[in-house]
Amino acid sequence: MASQYKSLDSAAVPKHSTTTHKRVNKMAGTLIACTLASVVTLSIFLTSPTNGAPTGAQCAAQLPIKSWASLGDSYSNIVGDGLQDYEALMATDACLQGHAPQYLSIPDAVISQVSSQQVPKLNRNTNFVTISAGANDIGLVQVLDACVYNWIGSASLSCAQTLKDAATSMSGAAFASSWNTLFTQTRSILASNAGKAYVVGNAAFFDETTPQCNQVSLAAYTGSGQQKYLTTALRKSLNEMIHRFNWWQHYLVTKYNRAQVPSGNTLQYPVQFIDPDDRFNGRRFCRIGSDGTGSREPYTWFSDSEALKTPMTRSPYEKMRPPTTCDPRRGWSEYVQCRMAKAIQKTSTLSLTRSGAGTSPNNWERVFHPKTAGEDLIRDEIVSQLAQSPTLSGFNLRILPLGASITAGFASTDGYGFRKVLYDTLRKTNTVSYVGTQGSAPLVHEGHPGWIINDVSNVATTPLRSRPNVVLVHVGTNDLLANNAVDQAPERVGKLIDHVLSIAPDAVLLIAQILPTTRAGQLDNFVTFNARVASIINQRQVQKKKVLKVWMPLTTDDLVDGVHPNNAGYNKMAQGWIRGLQRAADKGWIGRPV
Numbered sequence: 001m002a003s004q005y006k007s008l009d010s011a012a013v014p015k016h017s018t019t020t021h022k023r024v025n026k027m028a029g030t031l032i033a034c035t036l037a038s039v040v041t042l043s044i045f046l047t048s049p050t051n052g053a054p055t056g057a058q059c060a061a062q063l064p065i066k067s068w069a070s071l072g073d074s075y076s077n078i079v080g081d082g083l084q085d086y087e088a089l090m091a092t093d094a095c096l097q098g099h100a101p102q103y104l105s106i107p108d109a110v111i112s113q114v115s116s117q118q119v120p121k122l123n124r125n126t127n128f129v130t131i132s133a134g135a136n137d138i139g140l141v142q143v144l145d146a147c148v149y150n151w152i153g154s155a156s157l158s159c160a161q162t163l164k165d166a167a168t169s170m171s172g173a174a175f176a177s178s179w180n181t182l183f184t185q186t187r188s189i190l191a192s193n194a195g196k197a198y199v200v201g202n203a204a205f206f207d208e209t210t211p212q213c214n215q216v217s218l219a220a221y222t223g224s225g226q227q228k229y230l231t232t233a234l235r236k237s238l239n240e241m242i243h244r245f246n247w248w249q250h251y252l253v254t255k256y257n258r259a260q261v262p263s264g265n266t267l268q269y270p271v272q273f274i275d276p277d278d279r280f281n282g283r284r285f286c287r288i289g290s291d292g293t294g295s296r297e298p299y300t301w302f303s304d305s306e307a308l309k310t311p312m313t314r315s316p317y318e319k320m321r322p323p324t325t326c327d328p329r330r331g332w333s334e335y336v337q338c339r340m341a342k343a344i345q346k347t348s349t350l351s352l353t354r355s356g357a358g359t360s361p362n363n364w365e366r367v368f369h370p371k372t373a374g375e376d377l378i379r380d381e382i383v384s385q386l387a388q389s390p391t392l393s394g395f396n397l398r399i400l401p402l403g404a405s406i407t408a409g410f411a412s413t414d415g416y417g418f419r420k421v422l423y424d425t426l427r428k429t430n431t432v433s434y435v436g437t438q439g440s441a442p443l444v445h446e447g448h449p450g451w452i453i454n455d456v457s458n459v460a461t462t463p464l465r466s467r468p469n470v471v472l473v474h475v476g477t478n479d480l481l482a483n484n485a486v487d488q489a490p491e492r493v494g495k496l497i498d499h500v501l502s503i504a505p506d507a508v509l510l511i512a513q514i515l516p517t518t519r520a521g522q523l524d525n526f527v528t529f530n531a532r533v534a535s536i537i538n539q540r541q542v543q544k545k546k547v548l549k550v551w552m553p554l555t556t557d558d559l560v561d562g563v564h565p566n567n568a569g570y571n572k573m574a575q576g577w578i579r580g581l582q583r584a585a586d587k588g589w590i591g592r593p594v
Helices: 056-061 086-090 111-121 140-149 159-170 173-193 232-260 332-346 362-366 372-384 419-427 453-459 477-481 486-503 523-542 567-586
Strands: 068-072 128-132 196-200 271-274 396-403 431-434 470-474 508-512 547-550
Touching: 068 111, 086 128, 086 372, 111 173, 128 173, 140 159, 140 232, 159 173, 159 232, 173 196, 173 232, 196 372, 232 271, 232 523, 271 372, 419 431, 419 567, 453 486, 470 486, 470 567, 477 486, 477 523, 486 508, 486 523, 508 567, 523 547, 547 567
Parallel strands: 068 128, 128 196, 196 271, 396 431, 396 470, 470 508, 508 547
Antiparallel strands: none
């Protein structure tokens, strides 16, 4: 029997604190050098065998912030459970205590409105800003209408079409131009203080592997043809949309930074991308052990759907005289009311099932926003990246570079690609060795030009017997370029992960988002692949496997042939791997080699 009202998170699980302060209590594992503005460098090193954690007072004393601000839409505007957003939580953080931000975010804002209505209000002495924006530009409200809520009944939009429209919007010139304008205008104020902007990505909504939600619906109406069930396939599609959204935000941030910092030193980039997604693993809707999409208990970190159980009265919607067109740009509330009024007036037999706060449509929006526990995680991720000159110190690293021609260093002048600069950088403060059957010591590797994912997985067995404690993986490019069962390529990455960990279970796997391409008709396939691999990495993390997604700070301008990096691009890859290693160390994942 399909459940119309079943909570999507009602099962009991081991208790976890809903207020996490890991970034404060383990500051040595987080803040390396809090930077904002032209500030004194705070010499706090990443978690290592020797370094201790500073107190909040020590951190705050060395971080002379004058002002900071939050820009954006409802993701940073206390929409979730109505308690605290990540900016309010940041204001209580040990490193930022006493420095409350300008709250400039406005629900329903599109990027151009952030530029025109919020940025002009920034204090001239602002040191940094956080930005959450873009979801309204890609039509998230229409996607949820078509795929989940069905506000207009049987005349609802096509879920597949709205997802396609969202993907088209993300990759379009207007989306890129809007972000570039926002970065430029924000930078004009921050530049005098050497400040930075932190663009905050979104977290995927669902655990997509569990069967519990396949017969659960959040649709607005009961009856045949009205339900939108949260099937595994739908959950995968909605998660993919969020991962694609994050990918494009990261890419546009990187593209802007490349123009601003020709040297390619990513530490000097004026805009940083914050990805809080993997912090929500095990705490998403339909997670293992739950049977639905939200509840009053704390173990799902998106806002609950319990308020939507309240039976709705038809009268507010019957009395409305909706306009000819329902415009989502006028805000969620007005859009929902308009859509539902149209549906009820057209079909008198529709039976309403749910409401947000009785008859207010605002709560429909809340369900897909983080609650306070989730906002706390976003706060943690932002505070961890308020860092300059990241330093990994005191580790014994036995590294296996695993992949194809990019791992081998094809098209680099010295033939080493990212391996030499990574080795030289890490060796300054760590013990470092590479393992692999290719190349010559000390820069050996397991990169095989032209090889596809399965080939790389098969050849990995031999070097894995050396028991590396870190494996750097960049695979999939050749599968996509050769059109080799592209739809199943992400699952092959999952099998490669499982194979590696079956031989070296103590190893940390850093899985790169594969580099973009200029090959005709291929970029969308690359983005889709990366989005699906991001979901697979999340699945493995839920299984307690030490696997991390790594963002590479490259654009197509860093490639020599549309596929392989130039020398500067390989140097940026090394910086990307170092950031991945930092995150792994922060999680306490890097142990001594066996």
